Amino acid sequence: MTTANRSTTDTGLFADRETAFIDGEWLETTGARMLEVVDPSTEEVVHRVREASVADVQLAVRAARDAFDRGPWSTFTPDQRADVIEAILAGVSARSEDLAQVATAEIGAxxxxxxxxxxxGSTYLRYYADLARTFEFAESRKRLDGSTTRVLHEPLGTVAAIIPFNGPFSMVCMKLGPALAAGCTVVLKAPPETPLAANIVGEVIDDLTRSGTIPHGVVNIVVADREASEALVADPLVDKVTFTGSTAVAKQILATAGQRIARVTAELGGKSAAIVLDDADLDQVIGPLVMGGLVNTGQACFGLTRVLVSEARRDELVEAMTARISQLVVGDAHDESTTTGPLAGARHLERVEAYVKQAVEDGATVAVGGNRPEHLDRGYFFEPTVLIDVDNASRVAQEEIFGPVISVITFRDIEDAIAIANDSVYGLGGAVFSADADRAFEIARRIRSGTVTINGFVGSHVTTPFGGYKQSGLGREGGVEGLQAFLEPKSVHLTS
Incomplete structure (x- = not known):
């Protein structure tokens, strides 16, 4: 592994903010704290934003509710809603470099x-604009007696969209696109660690509101920490919560939303397994295997963090993984040559270090990495790490680390490999590598995960459903399924 030095960014993007976008206006927030955004590459504060209070969040929810119940948004046709999404797409596309720069500064990617x-992220806006124009929001079905029922697919109502720290812009698009296509109104809750990208989207929405393209209150954006976020989920005016984040937080959301039977989509954690069969060509395996495990410095719920291989091929595979990792450039995320940036924060770095230490105490061996890089004296960096001699029952194999740590686990035969892959409370992603694609497909069918890739790594794709089995979530994002998650079907029976 090599290191890269810092390059400068446009600090004009990072002016402090004490407002939230509510009901088509930037309103002063009333939260007690200024939240600090720290650049993970430098450990420097690059932005401060005043958190939204409970009262601010309630105001945003009321604005969204009024826009849905009484505003002109309810009269927009699907084609008109598609026009709005396309206008948002044009606005964020014009700010694409700004969005990339702030994401690098606040996430460290x-x-x-x-x-x-x-x-x-922008592809989701494009896709759902197009889908809004072609989806059958009303269809006729024949009943058994020959009479007709009109099945209407109506918007659920007011949506609370809670965005994770590790992909703030793409997650905004994944939630905003289908929600608006369905005809819902939205309160976007940006994460306190990474609010900048969401607020740029707010600036785009502001311009479109002023021009009359988007009615007031249809999209509202707040930056909130725990107390105000809990109030958002608990608000009786919210019809649906769409959440991406940890399984632990999702359990609290489900408990709260369940009190009023609010709809919930939850895309949660993962501990995805990649099964490498003995006939796999390692030259073709290594790239997607390493990328799949270390994408976004391991801060990706769908990452291939468990690699399953036979004992006969383990050493060969680990040697190839080590060689590929040695080519990675670990350093300041703003540098064009960097391939692997820092972790999101100091607490996160300490957590990853603790997991690796615990793994070694449990009997695992560090094949490569395992420490902070020696030549970087600042930033929340951790070396890309491969652990071998890992027991699938150990914490490092069962719990989501959310860092650049790949565990290599050996299997006896295919049945054992499938059993190990499924021996997890999670079921988000996975992969099977083999020279025999048909055989790999049959194995993929037996893996209890929402997404499995044959001979490659694909996290999510705009046209297909993405989500998890078991504790990896509820519902799906992407594809037609992602739109249907914001719709309520109604049957209108015609009796004559």
């Missing part, structure tokens, strides 16, 4: 990755 992430 390499600038090359954040530029791609902005493009990826």
């Amino acid at each position: 390499p600038i090359s990755m954040t530029r791609n992430s902005v493009k990826f």
Whole structure:
């Protein structure tokens, strides 16, 4: 591994903010604290934002509720809603470099990755604008007696969209696109650690509100920590919560939303397994295997963090993984040559270190990495790490680390590999590598995960459903399923 030095960014993007976008206006927030955004590459404070109070969040919810119940948004046709989404797409596309720069500063993801992430997020706006124009929001069905029922797919109502720290812009698009296509109104809750990208989206929405393209209150954006976030979920005027984040927080959301039977979509944690069969070509395996485990410095719920391989091929595979990792450039995320940036914060770095230490105490061996880089004297960096001799029952194999740590686990035969892959409370992603694609497909069918890739790594794709089995979540994002998650079907029976 090598290191890269810092390059400068446009500090004009990082002016402090004491407002939230509510009911088409930037209103002064009344929270007690100024939240600090720290650049993980430098450990420097780059932005401060005043948190939204409970009262601020309630105001945003009322604005969204009024816009849904009484505003002109309810009269917009699907084509008109598609026009709105396309206008948002045009606005964020014009700010694409700004979005990439702030994401690198607040998350620590390499600038090359954040530029791609902005493009990826934008595809969701494009897709749902197009889908709004073609989806059958009303259809006729024949009943058994020959009479007709009109099945209407109506918007659920007011949506609380809670965004994770590790992909703030792409997650905004994944939630905002289908919600608006369905006809819902939205309160976006940006994470306190990474609020900048969401607020740039707010600036785009502001421009479109002033021009009359988007009615007041349709999209509201607040930056809130725990107390105000809990109030958002508990608000009786919220019809649906769409959440991406940890399984632990999701359990609290489900308990709260369940009191009023509010709808919930939850995309949660993962401990995805990649099964490498003996006939797999390692030259083709290593790239997606390493990328899949270390994407966004391991801060990706769908990452391939468990690699399953036979004892006969383990050493060969680990040697190839080590060689590929040695080519990575670990350093300041703003540098164009960096491939692997820092972790999101000091507490997160300490957590990853503790997991690796615990793994070694439990009998695992560090094949590569395992420490903070010696030549970086600041920043929340941790070396890309491969652990071998890992027991699948150990904490490092069962719990989501959310860092650049890959555990290599050996299996006896295919049945054992499938059993190990499924021996997890999670079921978000996975992969199977084999020269025999048909055989790999049959194995993939037996893995209890929402997404499995054959001979590659794909986290999510705009046209297909993404979500998890078991404690990896409820519902799906992406594809037609992502739109349906914001719709309520109604049957209108015609009797004559």
